[in-house]
Amino acid sequence: MGSRLVERVLVIGAAGMIGRKLTERLAKDGGLNGSKIGELVLHDVVAAPAPTFKARSIISDLSSPGEAEKLVAGRPGVIFHLAAIVSGEAEAEFEKGYRTNLDGTRALFEAIRKMGGGYKPRVVFTSSIAVFGAPFPEAIGDEFLNEPLAGQEAVLPVPKSVRHWFASPRAAIGFLLHAADLETAQLGARRSLTMPGVSATVGEQIEALRRVAGEAAVRRIREEPDATIMRIVEGWPRNFDATRATALGFRADASFDDIIRIHMEDELGQRTPVPRQGRA
């Protein structure tokens, strides 16, 4: 694979959290899944941070007439489409949400379709838990266990029994890279995939935090039940069947302990204790 070349890789939404991490990973790997990248094109409505890698940055609104056409004119072989207004903002700014999430994505697909000449790039498009229904505002989530890690107090507004589905950003970038490399024929008629994850209750997450970061971090969690947040969280899907994605080679984190370790390493620059299974 080392000698393969992807002429052009386009990352739409490159200035976002996942977009930045993806770009950093491509720069670190010096390519995409072992293939060299001819040109990396970073698109967003604001300037994406320049990676340590030859990249061209384009700032525009994907939903504006003609912009999607410009982005695909260079016939990128792989397109990561990560640009989105998330649910809370999309509800508060209804027209902006529609424009970015629906019109922008449609403009991209239409621009690709109209290129013709057998142009069929691999498009990796991501969605969130909110795709399963509304309203699922991201009221609590990954941040709640991260504040104690950063030495801050965290308020726990839900019971410890609440179960949720997790992947680290590092695992998420792994999903994107693997999706870019899959053979289309493997996907059959259904090209949407639910990614694997770690299912954990809040109580299990706190125990993982205790194991990885110690008692001091756990003491920074203050239980303060909030009926409104509980009602919202009750509407979230708790668990997913990711059999298909797992069979296709997508890999989640091994445990919630690992998710915490990865957060400490990737976000806080901390070294973490080696997991027991790794010591033998």
Added chain:
Amino acid sequence: MGSRLVERVLVIGAAGMIGRKLTERLAKDGGLNGSKIGELVLHDVVAAPAPTFKARSIISDLSSPGEAEKLVAGRPGVIFHLAAIVSGEAEAEFEKGYRTNLDGTRALFEAIRKMGGGYKPRVVFTSSIAVFGAPFPEAIGDEFLNEPLAGQEAVLPVPKSVRHWFASPRAAIGFLLHAADLETAQLGARRSLTMPGVSATVGEQIEALRRVAGEAAVRRIREEPDATIMRIVEGWPRNFDATRATALGFRADASFDDIIRIHMEDELGQRTPVPRQGRA
């Protein structure tokens, strides 16, 4: 309920099969779920048959700028949105499919949103099995058992073990009327509902045909397996969980025998044997 009035009912897609049956039913009932209708507005791209009922017909393309606004300007309290290009045609005529199914529906929702002044009509929007994924062309279906009823030969291209999910058009109209009457609060955050139906294999359908229409009708079925059609049909969902819709009062036909009887009565104008349970 008899004295209630729905000022205005709008049927979009009124010239289609379900639209016509819905209009006929409203005319026959002289109202909607026991409420009188002030004005019935029938919309389609072609003229809808005038019912024996005071109705105004509008011919336009819902997706054309300004048309949806005109339709909702009279603030209809109930809107049945049945206009759609079905899967086969939508794939063959890609832009037409998008325009009608996506842009038309979006234009309707946007026109309602922009009316303001607390305008919140009940919108009943239907979709088909094809919403669960592609490709699900309607290659065989309700027609196959109807040809023998009309004295014609029918070719059976799939094994008798193939299972599918059925409702008579009469039951489907019942779904629409019931949906128009539900309290919004009963629906919670998820306003889409899978309708109940009768699950039956082709073999069970043939036995029902034998019971209702007799041996002569069954003899008009000729088995002629077709690998292509079998492959398409294998991709269809076989069964559905309609627990929620059933709890909300939606009622399917009682049996496949009933579906055949209803077809004979409603489509062929035939009198059918009274079911055994009705004779006691």
